[in-house]
Amino acid sequence: MSKRTVVDWLSDIVSWGERLEGHLRAVDRDAFFRDKMLQDAACKCAEAIGEAAGKLDDLYPDLNQGFPDLNLKLARRSRDRLAHGYYRIELEILWITVTSAIPKTVAAAREARLKYGSGL
Numbered sequence: 849m850s851k852r853t854v855v856d857w858l859s860d861i862v863s864w865g866e867r868l869e870g871h872l873r874a875v876d877r878d879a880f881f882r883d884k885m886l887q888d889a890a891c892k893c894a895e896a897i898g899e900a901a902g903k904l905d906d907l908y909p910d911l912n913q914g915f916p917d918l919n920l921k922l923a924r925r926s927r928d929r930l931a932h933g934y935y936r937i938e939l940e941i942l943w944i945t946v947t948s949a950i951p952k953t954v955a956a957a958r959e960a961r962l963k964y965g966s967g968l
Contacts, residue, residue: 852903853964854904854907854908854911854960854964855961855964855965857900857903857904857907858900858904858957858958858960858961858964859961860896860897860900861897861900861901861904861953861954861957862954862957862958862961864893864896864897864900865893865897865950865951865953865954865957866954867893868889868890868893868894868897868946868950869951869954871886871889871890871893872886872890872946872947877943880939880943881939881943887939887942890942890946891930891934891937891942893946893950894926894927894930894942894945894946894950895927895930895931897923897927897950897953897954898923898924898925898926898927898928898930899924899927901918901919901920901921901923901924901927901953902920902923902924902927904918904920905920905921905924911960914960914963915956915957915959915960916956917952917953917955917956918953918956918957918960919949919952919953919956922949923949923950923953926945926949930942
């Protein structure tokens with residue numbers, strides 16, 4: 849198995865972020881709160897993003913300094929909370945995370961991927 853690169857992990861964040869964006873397209877807060885399947889999909893996407901963020905934070909700890917909106921540590925903590933505290937997920941916090949925090953992380957990952965993908 850080949851070693852994954854910073855671009856691979858950033859691409860995972862972007863890919864799962866795009867999946868999340870697709871799930872939430874044309875969905876408002878009330879619809880999100882009513883739809884358990886949508887909540888589950890959002891949790892899975894957020895967990896995957898947080899896992900990739902954690903790997904990046906472990907392997908490239910200075911990355912967040914150049915791209916502070918990546919919020920690698922916060923994304924990792926959110927993933928841990930979703931995975932290990934699944935029985936007490938607060939929907940309001942999940943909604944804010946998937947509609948506000950994660951889009952910023954994904955945008956920063958796109959920017960970082962462009963920079964690292966060009967060999968910088």
